Amino acid sequence: MKKAVTQDHPAEAIVIGASAGGVEALSAILPRLPADYPLPVMVVIHLPPDRRSLMADLFDAKCAMNVREADDKEPIERGTIYFAPSDYHLLVETDRRLSLSSEEPVLFSRPAIDILFETAADAYGPALVGVILSGANEDGAAGLKAVRAAGGQAIIQSPDQARAPDMPRAAGGAVPDAHVLSLDAIADHLLALHRAGVS
């Protein structure tokens, strides 16, 4: 079970997917990352499509890192947390820029976790860490599988501790060797990537 987490390739980016119960879960992780945290963090959280995302503002107030909603073709910067805007998919280009898209929803979701994870896996390969948190559907399972297939790290919030266990459970089914952790342990792990002296 350990092998999905510990590996030689230094992490260069983190992607996180969350749905129902996700704000609470993210609140246990993102505020623990320090202002000088060197990795970019890209987050998809499902929200009702008919309202503007307030997530970036909400977490900007809670977090030491820079937090913002992604703009199209924005170069990905270290130490920044990017939220997918409501009603757009968030994608990572292989030149390490962010792209947005209004393509059809995937599993009724736009933004879709799968699209972020699959494109980020394509761009970062083994240097990516994928994290699936609380949620009530199966979005993210295929994405986490793609992260793992590209050699990246797969981390799942323990379904027993998630407010909505379906999403972590589906991710666990798709990626049997993913590391299943408590929220605290996930935050510790992400901090350890930092302390390990990520270039």
Add this chain to the structure above:
Amino acid sequence: MDAEVNAGGHEPAGRTDEIEIRLLLEAVFQKYHYDFRGYAMASIKRRLNQAKAAFGCATISALQNRVLHEPELMAQLLPFLTVQVSELFRDPQYFRMLREKVIPHLMTYPSLKVWVAGCSSGEELYSLAILFREEGLEQRTLFYATDINPEALKKAEAGIYSLDRMKLFTENHRLSGGKSSLSDYYRTAYGAAVFDKSLRKNCVFSDHSLATDAVFAETHLCSCRNVLIYFDRALQDRAIGLFKSSLIRKGFLGLGAKETLRFSHHSEAFSDFAREERIYQKRDLS
């Protein structure tokens, strides 16, 4: 258009899937003159993989072979390459800002030209046509609605949308500051909403590519929403350059809610007019 903007980035050299995609897009361009070579890779890669599966091809190269040798397949591939998802008055605050802040400027011109670039199936065009009618500018305005996809242009010209979308469109219209009921502008027939053809009597629908064609008219407002997100930065610059050339001094450019001129070579030629709503004004000096 240079499709090689990724050169010098972090992209690993010689990725087979991206080589195949570039070759396919080059083939499509040479054979059918549709130029997708400057489209952002992440999204088009996804959609071409969907097309590959839909056409039962094992690889993108196999898909390229079929597209080259079966011209009828091109029309079927086109919907995969272009994204056609929109709504009337999408992002109502954009249209509210046009109504409240841009229209008073446009009022000062005796005649107006408006370019809806990448109009897809026409939702943005009808939104603007309704807004201009409500604000009393319809009679002096000529609309150009352009797209590369002939099927989408036909849909735009027909102005028929499924009834189940009308609830959302009506609410959007209301939030945009609509001065009438959206139902005043369409009738229902065969389970669909058919928009009043008088809305498009001052509209020219035309095949036009932001990747390969030139400017065709001087305009006062260019509205191009959620089109540039599918382009790479070089193609974005080309398209924005067209808008810059087309717009009169102090003309307006409206983009999608998350599109920005911030990373464009042409950013200096525009000022922020409404930052949140992504409405820009061409500077006087440019």
